[in-house]
Amino acid sequence: MDDENRLIAQRKQKIQAIRDAGLNPYANDFEVRLEDMQAVDGLDPEALGGEADVGDDAPEYRIGGRVMSLAKFGKAAFALVRHLGHEVQIYLKRDLLGDETFKAFKKIERGDFVAAVGHAFVTRQGKVAVRAQEFRILTMAVRSLPEKWHGLKDPELRYRQRYVDLVTTPGVADVFRTRARVVSHLRRYLDERHFVEVETPMLHTVVGGAAAKPFLSHHNALDLDIKLRIAPELYLKRLVVGGLDRVYEIGRCFRNEGLSRMHNPEFTMLEFYMGYANYETLMALTEDLISELVTELKGEPKLTYQDQPVDFTTPWPRLTVAEAAHAGLTLAAGELGFTAPAEAELDTEEGLWAYVDREKLTDKDEGFAEVWKSTKGWGEQLAALFEFFGEERLPADRPVFVVDYPSAVSPLSRRKDENPELVDRFELFVCGREIANAFSELNDPEDQRQRFKAQLEAKQRGNDETMDYDEDYCRALEVGMPPTAGEGIGIDRLTMLLCDQASIRDVILFPLLRPEGGTAPKTAGKDKEA
RNA sequence: GGGCCCAUAGCUCAGGCUGGUAGAGCACCGGACUUUUAAUCCGUUGGCCGAAGGUUCAAAUCCUUCUGGGCUCACCA
Numbered sequence: 001m002d003d004e005n006r007l008i009a010q011r012k013q014k015i016q017a018i019r020d021a022g023l024n025p026y027a028n029d030f031e032v033r034l035e036d037m038q039a040v041d042g043l044d045p046e047a048l049g050g051e052a053d054v055g056d057d058a059p060e061y062r063i064g065g066r067v068m069s070l071a072k073f074g075k076a077a078f079a080l081v082r083h084l085g086h087e088v089q090i091y092l093k094r095d096l097l098g099d100e101t102f103k104a105f106k107k108i109e110r111g112d113f114v115a116a117v118g119h120a121f122v123t124r125q126g127k128v129a130v131r132a133q134e135f136r137i138l139t140m141a142v143r144s145l146p147e148k149w150h151g152l153k154d155p156e157l158r159y160r161q162r163y164v165d166l167v168t169t170p171g172v173a174d175v176f177r178t179r180a181r182v183v184s185h186l187r188r189y190l191d192e193r194h195f196v197e198v199e200t201p202m203l204h205t206v207v208g209g210a211a212a213k214p215f216l217s218h219h220n221a222l223d224l225d226i227k228l229r230i231a232p233e234l235y236l237k238r239l240v241v242g243g244l245d246r247v248y249e250i251g252r253c254f255r256n257e258g259l260s261r262m263h264n265p266e267f268t269m270l271e272f273y274m275g276y277a278n279y280e281t282l283m284a285l286t287e288d289l290i291s292e293l294v295t296e297l298k299g300e301p302k303l304t305y306q307d308q309p310v311d312f313t314t315p316w317p318r319l320t321v322a323e324a325a326h327a328g329l330t331l332a333a334g335e336l337g338f339t340a341p342a343e344a345e346l347d348t349e350e351g352l353w354a355y356v357d358r359e360k361l362t363d364k365d366e367g368f369a370e371v372w373k374s375t376k377g378w379g380e381q382l383a384a385l386f387e388f389f390g391e392e393r394l395p396a397d398r399p400v401f402v403v404d405y406p407s408a409v410s411p412l413s414r415r416k417d418e419n420p421e422l423v424d425r426f427e428l429f430v431c432g433r434e435i436a437n438a439f440s441e442l443n444d445p446e447d448q449r450q451r452f453k454a455q456l457e458a459k460q461r462g463n464d465e466t467m468d469y470d471e472d473y474c475r476a477l478e479v480g481m482p483p484t485a486g487e488g489i490g491i492d493r494l495t496m497l498l499c500d501q502a503s504i505r506d507v508i509l510f511p512l513l514r515p516e517g518g519t520a521p522k523t524a525g526k527d528k529e530a
Numbered sequence: 531g532g533g534c535c536c537a538u539a540g541c542u543c544a545g546g547c548u549g550g551u552a553g554a555g556c557a558c559c560g561g562a563c564u565u566u567u568a569a570u571c572c573g574u575u576g577g578c579c580g581a582a583g584g585u586u587c588a589a590a591u592c593c594u595u596c597u598g599g600g601c602u603c604a605c606c607a
Contacts (some may be wrong), residue, residue, distance in 0.1 A: 005540070005576085006559090006575075008540085010559070049598060050565095051565080069566090070566075071567070072569095073562095073563050073564055073565085073566080073569090074562070074563040076563090076565075078566045078567080080567080089567090091565070094564075095564075102538040109558080110557080123565050123567095125565065129566095144557065144558075145540090145541085145557090146540075146542080146556095146559085147540085147541040147555085147556050147568095148541095148568065149541095149542080149556065149568050150541065150543085150556080151542085152541075153541085153542065153543095154536095154537090154541090154542095154599080155599070155600060156537090156598070157541095159599095160599095211606090212606070212607095213606090217599065222539095255606075257605070258605055258607080260602095260605090261601090261602095262606085304551095317551080325542090346535085366603085367604060367605080371605080383607060384607085405607085406607095408607095410607085427607095437607095454581040459603065465605095465606080513598090515598095516598080521563090
């Protein structure tokens with residue numbers, strides 16, 4: 001692709017002209033002081049004199065950055081430079097800089113990097129500027145930035161050239177700064193509570209910890225088929241067996257599934273496990289952790305997501321899966337024209353079947369019809385009803401804990417003491433989106449073996465998103481895992497919420513896109529070199 | 531994978547219905563200007579109209595296919 005155009009050629013000529021003048025267009029011998037940038041950025045124009053009032057004893061600032069806007073006159077100019085979020089204005093005068101330097105400056109465009117040394121004063125427009133006693137070109141850009149007024153609007157260009165997007169599009173850099181604050185808040189919160197941060201393998205030979213399709217790869221030296229991890233869960237629990245009673249990992253997981261506003265094939269998850277705790281412990285911890293995080297970022301335990309105000313004041317409402325399915329169906333009944341389920345009608349497999357059959361629910365929702373066909377037993381069926389009719393109709397103005405999931409859809413969770421058809425598990429929903437998933441861990445190895453077997457059977461029925469039978473994990477449970485609860489929190493979705501972003505692509509620096517320029521070279525599963 | 535929409539100058543967009551050889555603003559280039567905030571004024575330059583086929587005397591425009599993207603549905607417990 002030949003994108004060498006006239007503009008680029010002109011820029012290269014300018015760079016050569018700077019070289020010809022004995023200057024370095026890629027200099028790296030000037031100290032830009034961040035503290036000076038901060039100081040100038042923080043100056044009060046009211047307390048500062050005009051240019052004529054600046055005395056020689058005034059503080060001298062060494063500032064610099066990328067030129068974000070330029071106003072050139074015949075023999076003077078203003079350049080607004082940006083460095084680490086600070087924007088400082090430089091005032092350049094030919095009288096002060098001399099002909100040579102001012103001539104060099106005239107080659108500068110928006111997007112270049114420059115630096116200056118000088119005193120601060122207040123302009124006639126009432127803004128602070130540093131009058132350059134000394135001026136330096138630091139780096140010249142070959143490509144110019146997008147138009148300053150409209151910026152980069154094309155979403156494809158924004159994601160493909162994130163380096164341009166970050167410079168140009170207001171708020172983008174802030175999203176990623178906030179994301180970093182979210183992650184460090186989570187780390188600090190867990191560290192303070194004696195959790196140990198660990199790193200477990202991303203190259204797995206056995207798929208587990210979630211229900212999802214993995215990416216496949218191959219290790220040559222061992223001639224071993226491997227899968228990128230879909231979740232770190234089973235390794236983290238092995239560590240609890242080993243005595244790291246409080247562990248966590250923040251890391252990338254990979255799921256070979258579709259892309260959407262809520263899904264990127266690689267995403268970041270926090271998973272933590274807490275020995276001698278149960279899912280009630282984690283509900284309290286989650287309320288505390290997230291409401292504290294929202295308060296830290298927003299100043300109060302409240303935020304607005306896509307025009308929906310959400311109040312994180314604790315305690316948060318709780319609904320059982322059955323209640324949420326019932327409530328959702330009742331609302332859906334009004335919207336879609338069928339009759340709401342009767343009291344307790346969803347409590348048995350027979351009742352459920354009769355209801356779905358009577359109201360012809362499979363005609364109301366194509367996706368539901370598809371899933372309903374492959375479900376077996378009360379638990380899977382209730383979960384399907386909740387997922388298709390309940391989830392999106394959960395209350396939106398508050399975070400909601402959905403509890404008491406069926407054991408049939410929770411192969412790693414501990415059964416409830418009072419009802420073995422249910423497990424000690426919750427999911428946290430905010431604005432109808434799943435943010436966290438947690439449960440008391442199943443630590444009975446015999447039960448775990450049964451659950452893995454049930455997964456294999458589901459796979460035989462055509463469910464391609466099941467877990468493998470992990471024999472070593474069962475062996476670890478036989479060595480003994482203390483009573484434990486664990487939780488996973490999607491960092492990307494949490495960041496979306498806190499930054500009011502509608503698409504996961506806007507909280508991931510480089511979301512997956514098809515390669516530029518059409519067809520990418522297809523490589524076989526095996527690595528040809530090596 | 532299905533449906534809808536988009537692709538024109540470096541960037542942001544007109545033009546398209548109704549076919550007649552390509553427009554604007556900003557940026558860039560040249561000139562004027564020693565306090566700008568989207569500086570101003572004057573003068574230029576810049577395009578395989580995403581790609582390939584087709585219809586036509588003639589295609590940015592109509593048709594088909596392809597490529598890339600967006601939204602949405604499905605999939606994602």
